[in-house]
Amino acid sequence: MHAHVQPAGFHPHPGPYHPPGGGPSPHVELGPAENAIIAKTASRAHTWGIVAMVVGGLASFALVGAFVAMELLIAATPSAVSANVPRLVLGALIPAALVHLAVGVVYMRAGGALQDVVDTQGDDVRHLMTALGRLRLAFQIEVGVTVVSMILGLVIGIASSSTTSLEVR
C-alpha cells in the first residue's frame, strides 16, 4: 500500500463518513446541459407559481364579490327559485380559488429551489431534493383539491337536477 500524499491545495471534505448504501449522496455537480434543463424548468415553475397566485387571487376576489352580490339580490328580491345551488357552487369555488393561490406559492418556492441548483455549487443534490419535495407537496394539494372539486361538482349536479325536478312538479 503506497503512502497517500496530498498535493498542495487538495483539501479533503471535512464532512462525516457515509457508510456504503446509506446516508445522503456525496456532492454532485451537474453539467451545463443538465443545468440548462433545470434552469428552464425553474423559470417556468416560478412563472406558473406567479400566474396561479394572481389568477387564484383574482378568482377568489371575484367569487366572493359574486357571492355577496347574489346574497344581496336574493334578500332584495325573494323568488320561488331555490338559491341553494348557486350558493353551493360559489361556496365550493371560493376555497378552490384560495387553494390555487396557495399552490402558486409552493410552485414558486419549488422554482426557487431548482434555480439554486444552477446558481450554487456543492449542494446540487440537496437543492434538487428540496425542489422535488416542494413539487410533491404542490401535486398532493392539486390532486386533493381536484378530487374534492369533482365530488362536489357531482353532488351539486345531483342537487341541481333534484331541485329542478321538484320545481317542475
Added chain:
Amino acid sequence: MSAPGPGWPGHGGWGPHGPPHPGAPGYGVAPHPGAYPMKDAHPMAFHGHGTHHEFGPAENATIGSTGTWAKALGVIGFVDAGLEVLNLNLVGAGIAFAIALAFWKAGSSLTTVVATQGHDVHHLMQAVQQIGSAFYTRIVVTLLAVGLVAIVAVGLVVVAITIGVNAR
C-alpha cells in the same frame, strides 16, 4: 468503462476514471488525487460525470414519492380530459390531455430513477423537462383564457355603456 466495484459511499460504479486508489480512512476508498479537477477539491466531486451518479435511499424515497404524486396528477388530468370530451369541449380536452401526459411521463421518469441503476441523472433530467413542459402549457393556456375573459368583460362593459347611452 471498468466494471462496478464497491466504490465509495452512495456510488454504484467507478466511472470513467477506473477504480480508485486506497486513501485516508473515514472516506471509504478515496480517489487518486489527480483524478478530479481541483476547482472543487472534494474527493467525491463528479464534475461533468453526473450521468453515472446513483442517488441514495433518502433521495430515492423523495424522488419515488414525487413520481407517484406526479402520476396521480396525470391520472386526474386524464379523467378531466375525459369529462371535457363528454362536455363536447374538445379543445379543453386536448389541453388537459397534453398537460396530464406531461405529468404522467414526468412521474414515470422519476419512478424509473428509483427502479433502475446507472442512468439516474438522465431519467431525472427527463422528468424535470416534462414538468417544465407541463408548466409551459399551463402558463400559455391560462394567460390565453384570462386574456379572452378580459376581452369579453371589456366588450360587455362597452355594450352596457352603449345601451345605457342610447336609452337616454
